[in-house]
Amino acid sequence: MSDRVSFTIDGTRVEAFRSQSIMDAAMESGVYIPRLCHVPGLDPWGSCRVCTVKVNGRFSTACTQPAMTGLTVENDTEELNDLRRDLVEMLFVGGNHFCMSCEKSGNCELQAMGYRLGITAPLHPYLHPDRDVDASHPDIMLDHNRCILCARCVRTSRDLDGKQVFDFVNRGSDRRIAIDPGARLKDSDADVTDRALDACPVGALLRKREGFRVPVGEREYDHVAIGEEDGVDPVSDLWDES
Amino acid sequence: MNPVLQTDTERIVIEPVTRVEGHGKVTIHRDAEGRVAQARLHIVEFRGFERFIQGRPYWEMPVAVQRLCGICPVSHHLCAAKAVDLLVGGESLTPTAEKIRRLMHYGQFFQSHALHFFHLASPDLLFGFDADPVDRNVLGVAAAHPELARQGILMRKWGQEIIQATAGKKVHGTGAIPGGVNRSLTREERDTLRAPVSHMLTWAREALELARGYTLENLPDVGHFGDFESNYLALVRADGAMDIYDGELRAIDPRGEILLQEPDSQRYLDVIAEEVRPWSYMKFPYLKPLGPEEGWYRVGPLARVNACDFIDTPEAEEARQEFKGLAGGGPVHHTMAYHWARMIELLHCAEVIQRLLDDDDLLGAELRTEGPRRRREGVGILEAPRGTLFHHYRVGDDDLVTRCNLIVSTTSNNEGMNRSVTQVAKQRMEGVDRITEGMMNEVEVAIRAYDPCLSCATHALGQMPLIVELVDEGGDVLDRRARSGGS
Incomplete structure (x- = not known):
């Protein structure tokens, strides 16, 4: 065969x-x-x-x-893109995504996907969940408000960094990324050089004190829609570097 | 004090106050004899920035807090950046960073002052306070004075383009970051901005002449319009020059004597305190050493021109000297002279921008200064178009903001605007049988002179007492719900 x-x-x-x-x-x-x-x-x-x-x-x-x-x-197709628009919109309204003050804006795949799919304002009601920010680590910040539960940090930490810093806890709408039950980032062996930080498609997992250093006009999606980046996947270098 | 009218008074409401930034209303109560018993400017919108930025990282502040405003976001952007500079050891910026920030700031001043004068204020000055409201608006100006309207639009455009070149966007950019900026100018960008400088200078001179001529010609009327003596607060350079980006806090009394001059911005709370009154979401700041009764002050163009010893650009300085001549060299107290002072600043900004655009430091590559983190607290102060602006952040060990205090320019003019409203109401509405649209507009004219930004001014959440009352046609209170302050 x-x-x-x-x-x-x-x-x-x-x-x-x-x-x-x-x-x-x-x-x-x-x-x-x-x-x-x-x-x-x-x-x-x-x-x-x-x-x-x-x-x-x-x-x-x-x-x-x-x-x-x-x-x-x-x-x-129109049918599938309508479906995707709903899915992405639900990711927006299910978290607390304030693009206007998010340092990932312009480099955010969720935001770029929203633009690609023509989302100007959500039709679904915002849920405004009460989520916290784990800034306990001296160099890394985990903002649960922006997490879309994609598990890219979970998989990258496990498969590329060899650490298993992240995993999920709880179920359904309570599901969230966690370090260990009750633990904070400062208790983990997460490091600012971990590739898991680069894997986050949104502004949930960030290197501290680096926000907004890339000026408007030079960010990933300032001039190019997601999916049209000269055939280069924006995160494929995660694997190439390994 | 109970904000509800007495049953035997007439209540006049101006809502919304138009051609200002944000939402406010004026209530005027007249007694049975037609005397003005009470007149107040109420700020009816409700924000919450001091509260909801708690728990956010400090490097987000310059971008997040600027959303207070759509007209002067650069002021908040830069003021927050100045505060967080101190958290990263960035007390002294590189020449490129300092000049890019200054260019951004002067560009914003230029566009904001042009916006106010041409779009918001000029209909009153050109057509008269009681002209037909159908014409007394920006479209009326465009029809009757097309060249003036065109200049106003192009001046704003130039200021916005300066902001875009330095901050990345015309509104709500990201140029200033802790310890510096994220970009400088290319030679092409600099040359593009420099090309229209001579036009801008010419138009700024003409706008100044319009405001000057208007004030002098109408002095018998406008000289007493919402007019009173007050203290003034502004930043000045250490040598006494006007400086809108950085300097020392100076307060002067109604005779022009220096009440205080504080060189350390971190000690602003030794100088300024705020009073809360139950009928407005806007606080009432005052000079602490003088207390709330005597210590209220005015800010903005009139305060800056009054408080500085000189302006370090030649044409604006010449204009300042003539302006001060109105009061024999002392402070000018005419509320309507805000417009003249604002246009002196417009010309000053054009002169400074011209000087900056000739400076090759704008093209430099050293954008950021960062030393060891030394502080947990930072205060930024600058002059926004509408007056002195304070941003104060306290940060925890985890880099998240734990406390924020903002004293916004318009807030400092709260007492002044209320006094102006009261005075105009008394001058125009006492004892007359019929309240005309023109009379109501005159109250708005007095408010507009301050160029208030009511959105900026109502940034607090969770501290204001709130009273809701249900009143019948006769003024009787049918029901009342109250929430105490601090809830």
Whole structure:
């Protein structure tokens, strides 16, 4: 049996290795599927659902669905982009995302995704959850208000930093990133050089005292929409550096 | 004091007060004989910055707190940056950082003063206080004086472009960071900003002449319009020169004698205190050594021109000397002279911007100074377009803000604006049978002279007492709910 498979995304033929996901195959072929929790080089997670596509007519997350010969994948359709818009909007209203004073603004994948999908103001009501800021570490800050539970820090710390600093606690709407139960960042072996800090797509995990050093006009998404960065994934260098 | 009218009084309400930044209303109570019993400017909007920035990291302050305002955010941006400079050992900025910040600040002053004079105030001055409101607005100015309106728009545009070049955006930029700035100018950017300088100087001179001529021609009327003696507070350079970015706090009395001059901005609480009154969300600051009764003061263009010994740009200094001649060299107390003083500053800003744009330090690469963190507390003071602005932050070991105090320019003019409102109401509305739209506008004219920013001024949350009363047509209180201060 050949280790190559072939399928279509929005009518375009895409080739992939049998072990690859639809997302990985699309990325290699230069087809952009919107995503937030997926990072090349890390195990797929499938939590943000933004990469939802239709595979042979059924909804599926592209980052977790294996590529197989004969699949018909719908990606850039009005129906799917409407769905993604709702998903991203719920991420906004479910946290406390104040872009106007966030140091990640302009470099934030959530914000950039909002712009790409045409979100000007949420239609869903804000939940304004009561979340705290862990600034106990001398050089690192974890702002739970902005966390979208993508687990990129969890996976990067575990798989690339070899530390397992982060994990989840609680369930449902109470779910959040934690160090250890009852512990703060200062109690962990997190370090300012950890690649987990670079993995955060939003302004939740930050190096202290570096905010706003990049001027407006020179930030990642000041001139380019997310998904149109000359074919270079903004976080793929996480893996390259390893 | 109970803010509700007595049953036998007539209540006149001006709501909203127009052509000012933010939302406010004026209530005037007349007794049965038509005498003004009480007149007040109420600030009806409600913010909360001092409270909700608690728990946020200090480096967020310059970007977060500037959202107080859409007209003078640069003032808050820079004032917060000056405060947090002290937290990172950035007491002394690099020449590039200092001059980029100054350029940003003078650019903002220029656009804000142009906005106020041309867009907000000029309809009253050009058409008269009691002109038909259909014409007495910025569109009326554009129709009757198209060249003037065009100049006003282009002057604002230039100021905004200076802000964009230094802060990254025309409104709510990010240029100032703890210990410096995040960008300098390219030679092309500098040259682009420099190109229209001569036009701006010419138009600033013309605007100054308009304000000067108006004041002198109408002195018999405007000289007594909402007019009274007061103390004044402003920053001055150590040598007494006007300086809107940095300096020493100077207060003068109504005769021009220096009441105090505090060189250490960190000790501002030795100089200033604030009083809360139950009927307004805006506090009443006063000079601490004089107490609340005698220590209230005015700020803004009139205060700065009155308080400084000189202006270090030639044309503005010449204009200052003529201005001070109105009062024989002492402080000018005419409320309507705010406009003239504001236009002196407009010309001063154009002169300073011209000087800065000739300075190659603006193109430098050394943007940030940072030493060992030495303080847990920082105070920034500067002159915003509307007056002296104070930002005070206390920070915990974890870098998060634990306490914030903001004394915003307009707040310092609270007592002055209320006195002006009262005086104009007494002058124009006492004993007359019918209150006209023109009379009501005259009250607004007095407020507008201060160029208040009511959004900026109502930044506190959780400290103000709140009283809600239900009043019937006759003025009887049907129901009352009160929340005490500090809740």
